[in-house]
Amino acid sequence: MTKITPELIREHGLSDEEYARIKGLLGRDANLVELGVFSVMWSEHCSYKSTRAHLKKLPTKAPWVIQGPGENAGVIDIGDGDACIFKMESHNHPSFIEPYQGAATGVGGIMRDVFTMGARPIAMMNALRFGEPEHPKTRHLVSGVVSGIGGYGNCMGVPTVGGEVNFHRSYNGNILVNAMCVGLARTDKIFLSAAKGAGNPVVYVGSKTGRDGIHGATMASAEFNEDSEEKRPTVQVGDPFTEKLLLEACLELMATDAIIAIQDMGAAGLTSSSAEMADKGGSGIELDLDKVPQREENMTAYEMLLSERQERMLAVLKPGREAEAEKIFRKWELDFAVIGVTTNTNRFIARHKGEIVADIPVTSLSDAAPVYERPFVKRAPAAGQPAYDSKKPVLDSLAKILAAPDMASRRWIWEQYDHSVMNDTVQPPGGDAAVVRVHGTRKALAITTDVTPRYCRPDPFEGGKQAVAEAWRNLTAVGATPLAVTDNLNYGNPQKPEIMWEIVAGIDGIGEACRALSFPVIGGNCSLYNETNGEGILPTPAIGGVGLIKDVTRQAGIGFKRDGDVIILIGETKGHLGQSVYLREIEGREEGGAPPVDLATEKKHGDFVRGVIEQGRVDTVHDLSDGGLLVAVAEMAIKGNIGADIGQASLADAIPFFFGEDQARYLIAAPFAEAEKIVAEARAAYIPVTELGKTGGSEIILNDKDRVALAKLRAAHEDWFPRFMGREEIPLTN
Amino acid sequence: MKSAVIVFPASNCDRDAATALEEMTGKKAAMVWHQDSELPDVDLVVLPGGFSYGDYLRCGAMANQSKIMGAIKAHAAKGGAVLGICNGFQVLTESGLLPGALMRNAGLKFVCKPVSLRVEESQSSFTRKYEKGQTVTFPVAHGEGNYYADDETLNRLDGEGRVMFRYQDNPNGSARDIAGILNQKRNVLGLMPHPERVVDPLTGGTDGRKLFESLIEALS
Numbered sequence: 030m031t032k033i034t035p036e037l038i039r040e041h042g043l044s045d046e047e048y049a050r051i052k053g054l055l056g057r058d059a060n061l062v063e064l065g066v067f068s069v070m071w072s073e074h075c076s077y078k079s080t081r082a083h084l085k086k087l088p089t090k091a092p093w094v095i096q097g098p099g100e101n102a103g104v105i106d107i108g109d110g111d112a113c114i115f116k117m118e119s120h121n122h123p124s125f126i127e128p129y130q131g132a133a134t135g136v137g138g139i140m141r142d143v144f145t146m147g148a149r150p151i152a153m154m155n156a157l158r159f160g161e162p163e164h165p166k167t168r169h170l171v172s173g174v175v176s177g178i179g180g181y182g183n184c185m186g187v188p189t190v191g192g193e194v195n196f197h198r199s200y201n202g203n204i205l206v207n208a209m210c211v212g213l214a215r216t217d218k219i220f221l222s223a224a225k226g227a228g229n230p231v232v233y234v235g236s237k238t239g240r241d242g243i244h245g246a247t248m249a250s251a252e253f254n255e256d257s258e259e260k261r262p263t264v265q266v267g268d269p270f271t272e273k274l275l276l277e278a279c280l281e282l283m284a285t286d287a288i289i290a291i292q293d294m295g296a297a298g299l300t301s302s303s304a305e306m307a308d309k310g311g312s313g314i315e316l317d318l319d320k321v322p323q324r325e326e327n328m329t330a331y332e333m334l335l336s337e338r339q340e341r342m343l344a345v346l347k348p349g350r351e352a353e354a355e356k357i358f359r360k361w362e363l364d365f366a367v368i369g370v371t372t373n374t375n376r377f378i379a380r381h382k383g384e385i386v387a388d389i390p391v392t393s394l395s396d397a398a399p400v401y402e403r404p405f406v407k408r409a410p411a412a413g414q415p416a417y418d419s420k421k422p423v424l425d426s427l428a429k430i431l432a433a434p435d436m437a438s439r440r441w442i443w444e445q446y447d448h449s450v451m452n453d454t455v456q457p458p459g460g461d462a463a464v465v466r467v468h469g470t471r472k473a474l475a476i477t478t479d480v481t482p483r484y485c486r487p488d489p490f491e492g493g494k495q496a497v498a499e500a501w502r503n504l505t506a507v508g509a510t511p512l513a514v515t516d517n518l519n520y521g522n523p524q525k526p527e528i529m530w531e532i533v534a535g536i537d538g539i540g541e542a543c544r545a546l547s548f549p550v551i552g553g554n555c556s557l558y559n560e561t562n563g564e565g566i567l568p569t570p571a572i573g574g575v576g577l578i579k580d581v582t583r584q585a586g587i588g589f590k591r592d593g594d595v596i597i598l599i600g601e602t603k604g605h606l607g608q609s610v611y612l613r614e615i616e617g618r619e620e621g622g623a624p625p626v627d628l629a630t631e632k633k634h635g636d637f638v639r640g641v642i643e644q645g646r647v648d649t650v651h652d653l654s655d656g657g658l659l660v661a662v663a664e665m666a667i668k669g670n671i672g673a674d675i676g677q678a679s680l681a682d683a684i685p686f687f688f689g690e691d692q693a694r695y696l697i698a699a700p701f702a703e704a705e706k707i708v709a710e711a712r713a714a715y716i717p718v719t720e721l722g723k724t725g726g727s728e729i730i731l732n733d734k735d736r737v738a739l740a741k742l743r744a745a746h747e748d749w750f751p752r753f754m755g756r757e758e759i760p761l762t763n
Numbered sequence: 764m765k766s767a768v769i770v771f772p773a774s775n776c777d778r779d780a781a782t783a784l785e786e787m788t789g790k791k792a793a794m795v796w797h798q799d800s801e802l803p804d805v806d807l808v809v810l811p812g813g814f815s816y817g818d819y820l821r822c823g824a825m826a827n828q829s830k831i832m833g834a835i836k837a838h839a840a841k842g843g844a845v846l847g848i849c850n851g852f853q854v855l856t857e858s859g860l861l862p863g864a865l866m867r868n869a870g871l872k873f874v875c876k877p878v879s880l881r882v883e884e885s886q887s888s889f890t891r892k893y894e895k896g897q898t899v900t901f902p903v904a905h906g907e908g909n910y911y912a913d914d915e916t917l918n919r920l921d922g923e924g925r926v927m928f929r930y931q932d933n934p935n936g937s938a939r940d941i942a943g944i945l946n947q948k949r950n951v952l953g954l955m956p957h958p959e960r961v962v963d964p965l966t967g968g969t970d971g972r973k974l975f976e977s978l979i980e981a982l983s
């Protein structure tokens with residue numbers, strides 16, 4: 030038997046103290062298989078050992094929350110017996126090493142998290158962060174990630190309806206690929222992972238197990254260095270065809286009442302799925318590894334338990350229902366095997382070739398896993414209005430900003446995603462939030478992902494608040510009532526006190542905003558150690574938000590719709606330029622503080638805007654965020670192909686007025702009579718409101734003198750991405 | 764009009780086709796599993812979009828070997844209407860029910876967007892409710908929609924009025940901007956754009972409705 034040496038322990042990503050704890054729990058030395066099992070279950074990725082103590086502070090409850098964090102995904106009630114199930118998860122480390130497969134399997138993994146709970150996935154989103162455009166790897170990574178997401182999602186037939194993309198040098202060595210899946214189920218047909226009861230068959234379905242992705246969870250819990258390329262074999266390979274079969278077969282089985290518990294095999298594969306199911310069910314589990322369908326010969330117990338082969342599920346069935354279940358999986362030409370049984374011993378036991386190869390108390394893999402209150406060091410948040418050249422011509426700057434890497438049209442990306450399959454996409458990518466109808470009803474879900482990482486570095490707390498506020502605002506801007514969020518917390522190394530502070534403050538900011546906006550967190554994922562050679566990423570707590578539109582005919586989009594509409598600004602413009610897109614793109618500096626978020630104001634302004642959309646009085650709304658007021662006007666004009674004539678309504682200086690990134694603001698465009706009523710109602714409610722100008726023509730006109738053709742702005746906005754990616758003109762064959 | 768939608772293991776526009784058919788005809792379409800060997804008594808068979816068997820090989824190559832294809836070929840031989848959309852078009856060219864082949868998009872990327880199409884012929888069961896020369900907008904969503912055939916075949920398609928839809932702004936490099944073609948007997952239509960995704964003003968428009976209205980008028 031392999032001797033457990035200090036080197037072996039370290040290779041498994043465990044500390045000496047952690048191994049001592051393992052010995053205490055087992056009452057003896059671990060064997061190699063057990064060491065592997067502990068290594069993945071106690072990895073940061075699976076155990077949340079650095080963040081668990083802080084995540085507890087997040088608000089997770091509301092009357093409409095059916096299932097909060099702790100299951101494969103969160104569940105909310107959207108009325109009429111319908112439930113919405115969703116979650117966002119990262120696949121950062123694998124996507125950097127192997128972008129196509131890393132991103133593809135990220136999509137596959139999050140879809141399984143959602144359909145394992147009984148939901149049919151109806152929409153995908155993704156939040157992507159890449160290094161600076163000039164970095165030699167960036168184009169390769171963008172191209173691989175986008176085709177990986179498309180390759181998997183398109184084959185599954187689930188529309189990819191939106192997302193966000195940033196470029197920043199802090200991601201040069203650690204890109205972020207966060208994928209979100211939203212599904213629909215009936216509230217009385219939700220499947221959980223608690224394997225309650227003893228003597229129930231444990232069945233394995235899906236792909237055969239191979240030697241792929243062993244120790245992916247451990248890799249995802251460590252920093253990168255120059256040798257990271259050598260980690261390529263730890264990246265899994267996706268097979269969307271098998272996943273599609275697995276989806277249909279699982280939903281078919283779920284239509285029966287044969288299932289007690291079900292869970293996908295994601296990170297840490299068979300080990301984590303079986304141990305977590307037993308743990309949640311308060312039971313034990315015994316696995317016979319000889320029965321596991323295997324793709325390769327002579328696989329060891331260690332390999333089978335740790336393989337991260339994709340497209341597999343583990344289910345606990347009611348006794349006697351195996352044949353019925355098997356028939357369904359055989360119809361879909363998938364492997365099906367009874368590989369174990371639940372017990373009442375509270376032990377995780379694996380047998381291989383007649384021997385017990387692992388025998389571990391179940392709770393030692395979950396509750397007894399270490400929780401660290403890692404030390405953190407506060408940094409004073411940056412503040413102050415940075416200097417700027419007030420003479421720079423506003424419209425030239427607008428054209429530059431619209432063509433900046435973070436601001437340019439993402440059409441190049443989303444045209445590679447099937448965003449209209451399933452025939453329910455009401456608002457495709459390119460608006461504030463995607464809107465997807467609940468099939469066969471008048472209801473719709475609004476979906477968005479948001480975070481502004483450049484705000485989170487100088488002020489992780491306000492940055493965390495802002496991410497939630499912006500998600501809430503984007504849902505509001507289409508007319509949806511925001512219901513819940515999933516958070517995907519991407520940070521650097523938590524063992525560095527300054528990074529740990531970013532994590533703690535970020536979670537506090539998210540928690541404060543979610544509480545104030547009645548926008549509970551129902552699930553999420555942490556991705557730490559996003560560092561290469563000691564350099565951490567910008568703190569990036571991505572927020573995936575979901576809202577409900579009760580009547581899909583009453584919703585708003587960003588494009589101007591008519592000539593002569595009055596353009597109304599809701600909210601106060603103070604001209605905050607710290608960390609603004611303007612400062613970075615025009616002045617070439619990243620400095621100053623994050624814009625402060627007043628949550629009571631957010632709520633008041635948002636509720637007002639949503640109200641006029643719900644009443645069917647307004648169909649054109651855009652929230653103000655990156656780039657500020659003038660960028661928002663330009664986006665509305667470009668989208669609707671209608672110009673605008675606006676004036677500087679306040680502040681002495683044009684630049685902070687047009688480009689400041691103050692929060693809690695929206696633009697509305699409405700016909701004159703309606704606009705007058707809205708302005709009067711806003712004033713009566715003490716909401717700052719300004720009539721900026723009106724729609725019409727084919728130019729943006731400022732203060733009746735400066736003007737720029739919409740065609741020019743559109744070209745700047747649309748051209749950047751295809752040009753960056755090496756514009757290929759499509760050669761025609763005739 | 765009675766209709767059937769073929770379900771291959773990784774079809775993914777089967778529900779969309781069925782929903783559109785039900786919306787347009789008021790009747791549920793029969794969903795026919797790829798391992799069945801017989802079709803129910805129907806007027807129209809739809810081969811939907813998707814990835815049939817994953818399409819890791821050539822698109823539609825494995826679908827053409829499936830059990831149900833015999834019945835579909837027999838249905839077509841009897842003059843029954845067959846509509847192949849996207850992956851369905853690929854299956855129809857693989858099976859020889861339509862000439863030519865669909866290659867990887869010239870831009871080498873999957874492309875999903877609304878495209879403008881010219882209706883080239885209104886003399887068919889599929890297009891009789893459109894005006895000849897009319898422009899319609901359907902979405903495309905494919906990685907392999909680059910239609911290829913030799914010049915002789917292309918000349919025949921043109922000469923016999925069998926090119927039904929042509930791209931106004933070619934998204935995939937198709938020969939002669941071809942988006943959809945008929946077989947010689949004019950009862951089998953294959954097209955890359957998705958008419959079933961444009962039957963509802965809320966989700967992309969209604970330009971596809973006339974294709975279904977044409978079939979209802981011709982086959983009922």
